[in-house]
Amino acid sequence: MAPHYLKDLDYSIVQQCIHCGMCLPTCPTYDETLLERNSPRGRIAWMRAIADGEMSVDEAFGKEMYYCLGCLACVSACPAGVDYPRLFEMARAQIEHDGVLDRPERRFWRWLAVETLFMRPRLLRLTGTLLRLWQMLHLDRLVRKTRILHILYPRLAELEPMTPRISRRFSDQQIGEIEKPANDDPNYLVGFLTGCVQDLAFSDINRDTVDVLLANGCAVHTPRNQGCCGSLHMHNGVPDRAAALARRMIDAFDLDRLDAIISNAGGCGSHLRHLSPLLKDDPEYAARAAAWDGKLKDIHEWLDATGIADPPPLPAFLRATYHPSCHLHHGQKVQLQPENLLRRIPNLELVPLTEATWCCGSAGIYNITQPEQAGKLQERKVGHIRDTGADLVLTANPGCHLQLQTGLQKTGTPTPVMHPISLLAKAYRRDVAL
Ligand code: SF4
Ligand code: SF4
Structure with a gap:
């Protein structure tokens, strides 16, 4: 099956933009440069010129489309309903297909991450295990202290502080394949997605999510053979790999039996609830992908719709602020539900965050x-968080979680970062520790 790229895209999508400019003030890259070409409208015009054959896909276009964050703030602002996510994904796919940014170093890192590690769950898990060992032996601190990476590979030295702390136990070591509520009389049977970065670095959030589902009448099926969701591949110009991972994911869940499939990561959920456009030409998977899309729910969306048991009060009064992940807020349109749930927790005050829906980078x-x-956006976000004076920051995506955590650490701010569902789980458990 031939993959689809920008040049093959349905022209009705390419010509949706009415040039009104309402998206411009919401775009972080336009805000940075005030240049039309760094705005959604400018990028769409460039894509249309390529589709019309007036311009070619070249290095400048490649760089522009990788300067775009894919944060989708423009989608929320657009009155014409421009399908920017599809344009963005197909533009990047065209760039990779034409190889206009191809360099040996870039090729190596893409091969390692996109083609290898995130295609092979066992290899990713093995890498996570080795990284955990590395961190437990404090070799990461030794490398930082000796500054050896600065000499051997300065670019890697810059990236090293962003490495997440690997969980002591992965999801399948703390979540049973089938778990049922204490009364053994569930109202729903749901599937649960453990993710890949979430599984390696935040498996405790996965445990918390299952606990909250159990506390609210759900039996939870967590298949063992889940892989990466493919959002990394889709957003980085490799739709054929994303389609292969989508098929694998659909095969892992018993769609007919499940009432819903639950995601707790904004970025993964945003990709996973739109598998049917990716598999629409696959006779074996098209109908199953449509059924999958109908059942994919974000955890906040699911709990808000089905209702939750009243959480007991937090042991001590807490002030928290909420940073919505872009892909949860703009991509999935799950906007009110996280705060609806949080407002149900007694002894918790939610403090508004300035520019809450602005990307954290x-x-x-x-x-x-x-x-x-990314550093500029991180600094801007951390500044707003500090201004709230909150005791805690809540966010529901592993990338945002890490970005906020490292940003707060850089400024010596001790405010912890937590997933909203973890706070709900703590309330149910009457857990005092943050
Ligand atoms: S996705 Fe974000 S960075 Fe890209 S054009 Fe839209 S608002 Fe701007
Ligand atoms: S808001 Fe929508 S229609 Fe208006 S310029 Fe931006 S993308 Fe085009």
Whole structure:
């Protein structure tokens, strides 16, 4: 099956933009440069010129489309309903297909991450295990102290502090394949997605999510053979790999039996609830992908719709602020539900965050590929968080979680970062520790 790229895209999508400019003030890259070409409208015009054959896909276009965060703030602002996510994904796919940014170093890192590690769950798990050992032996601190990486590979030295702390136990070591509520009389049977970065670095959030589902009448099926969701591949120009991972993911879940499939990561959920466009030409998977899309729910969305048991009061009064992940807020349109749930927790005050829906700079792997712009957005976000004086920051995506954590650490701010569902789980458990 031939993969689809920008040049093959349905022209009705390419010509949706009415040039009104309402997206411009919401775009972080336009805000940075005030240049039309760094805005959603400018990028769409460039894509249209390529589709019309007036311009070619070249290095400048490649760089522009990788300067875009893919944060989708423009989608929320657009009155014409422009399908920017599809344009963005197909533009990057065209760039990779045409190889206009191809360099040996870039090729190596893409091969390692996109083609190898995130295609092979066992290899990714093995890498996580080795990294955990490395961190437990404090070799990471030794490397930082001796500054050896600065000599051997300065770029890696810059990236090293962003390495997440690997969990002591992965999800399948603390979540049973089938778990049922204490009364053994569930109202729903749901599937649960453990993710890959979430599984390696935040498996405790996965445990908390299952606990909250159990506390609210759900039996939870967590298949063992889940792989990466493919959002990394889709957002980085490799739709055929994303399609292969989508098929694997669909095969892992018993769609007919499940009432819903639950995601707790904004970025993964945003990709996973739109598998049907990716598999629409696959006769074996098209119908199953459509059924999958209908059942994929974000955890906040699911709990808000089905209702939750009243959480007991937190042991001590807490002030928290909420940073919505872009892909949860703009991509999945799960906007009110996280705060609806949090307001149900007695003894918790939610403090508004200035520019809450402005990207924190994580944006998938943007903080690795565009560290300068990502750093500016991180600083801006951390400044707003500090201004709230909150005891805790809540966010529901592993990339944002890490970006906020490292940003707060850089400024010596001791405010912890937590997933909203972990706070709910703590309330149910009457857990005092943050
Ligand atoms: S996705 Fe974000 S960075 Fe890209 S054009 Fe839209 S608002 Fe701007
Ligand atoms: S808001 Fe939508 S229609 Fe208006 S310029 Fe931006 S993308 Fe085009």
